[in-house]
Amino acid sequence: MGNMNKVVVIVGTNASGKSGLAIELAKKFNGEIISADSRQVYKGLDVATGKITQEEMDGVPHHLIDVADPTERYTAADFARDGRKVLDDIIARGKLPIIAGGTGFYIDALLNPRLLATVPPNENLRLELEKGSVEDLFEQLRDIDPDRAGDLERKGEKNLKRRIVRAVEVALTAPEHHRETVENEPFDALWIGVRWDDNTSKERIRTRTTQRIEGGMIEEAQQLLQDGLSWERMEELGLEYKHLADYLRDKISKEELIELINRDDWRYAKRQRTWFKRNTEINWFDGGKLNDAQELVREFLK
Template identity: 35%
Template sequence: MQKKKKLLVIIGPTAVGKTKLSIELAKRFNGEIISGDSMQVYKGMDIGTAKIKETEKEGIPHHLLDILEPEQEFSAAQFQSRANEAIQEIHTRGKLPIIVGGTGLYIQSVIYDYHFSESPSNPEYRQELEREVKEKGIESVFQKLQAVDPDSAGRIHPNNSRRVIRALEIYHCTGKTMSEQLSEQTKEWKYDTCIIGLTMDRDLLYSRINARVDEMVNEGLFEEVSSLYHKGLRDCQSIQAIGYKEIYGFLEGNLTKESSIEALKQNSRRFAKRQLTWFRNKMDVKWFDMSNLEQFSKKTEEISAYIAGKLCNKANK
């Protein structure tokens, strides 16, 4: 029986410190990093997605960053395919692939080897929902999704009308939610995987999120979003991302600058809460508390020892 290839996964909510830890672990375990973030794939969307800067990479190769234009669509199935390709390439160089990110379904699709099939469509039903969005607003349609598929409703942003409608269309056509279809699949581990989860005291995490938003604004977030806005980007997947839709509200005159910043902070905090709920309910994770920021080195040693026992020692048995 062929041995499974090794894979390290680092997950956790936004602003918990995944990027910094991933660089340290990549240096220790001869790794290359694969972004597990659904929005960092887009070119020109750097500040709002908290994309790692070149100066922060410390020579560690990164994959699945800046691979699409902002107007292009991206799905879990596409991520799965590209991530698997990257994992194979990294192993051919004798290195350890490390997926780092916070998009739960994307990461699940790789480690559990989900099989995505084309779900049937119903154009008439889809058009009916699109009319309802225009007449009553997205909130009305999103409430329908919450009623039939709360799992997907927790994963899809309420403003992303395309994905909300698609999730309802799948349920309408099949009688099963997208989440049910995926959960029915046999969860076989495609790789010899070690999953590390980072958590933090909630008040500290929220404080870090607020500080990160202020830093994004200082680094030019409004200018970055304005550039996309003036290119004519409107109803596309990328612009529904937290950090972009709030600034669009300001650019379209619906929010003041201050209220758009506050909305961004609030939405980021809510997103972090949803991320933690998802990871705790859906994945087999070894959690590490990163609340004591002064003991980062000590915590890194602890995490490294766990990874070595989980991935490296098994190879010697």
């Protein structure tokens, strides 16, 4: 097969160091990076999402960043469609595609768009999900399929547990459905995961929040509003943005803003872990010991 259909996928929780590893591998193995982040696709959502800067890219081409207006919705289906074009182009130019990001649903949709079609019922998963609260289920849906969460919110259905349970069920079942039908897929993917222990992960999240506050996250949110982003849409963008919306309307203090962002980013990291745990193809590496990941890629490309 050569390298023609080979793809490297780098996943992990927020603040795990995925981007740094992706750049390192891209420089070593003639690669280009496809960002798989449901919010970094939007223009102007830079500081709060931790979007990589031109300087940090270090000359490595990055794709599917800043491709959508934040006032509009960019879905997993949009990502799968645009990502496939980028994948094909990178491969056609003899480069190695490296998909890096924490939005697992988008990555699965890109590597197998068929999973976006009808997903069969998963009764056991449904029963498990129904034990959760409506609020927790909706936050989980917002993480993995923000477009569907936005649809339910606009229709006034964010408190209809049955609808939310089915939406989460579809998103969580999709990767398993995908792995049952991969025989005809055109990509040979090497999955690499970056992980840290809980204490280190929490500390990295706290450090990142401080850096973002100091880096202009609040001012960026104010600019988005001035540019026409509605309060409702800002809240839909989730995580930092829903708390920034409250802060800018004087509903919470700056200290509360920081505390809530740290709390929700950690909760999100745990949900990401749960998502990626379902994928047994991922080769996990401790964040401080990534040299072995290079060797794995080298063997994969032989």
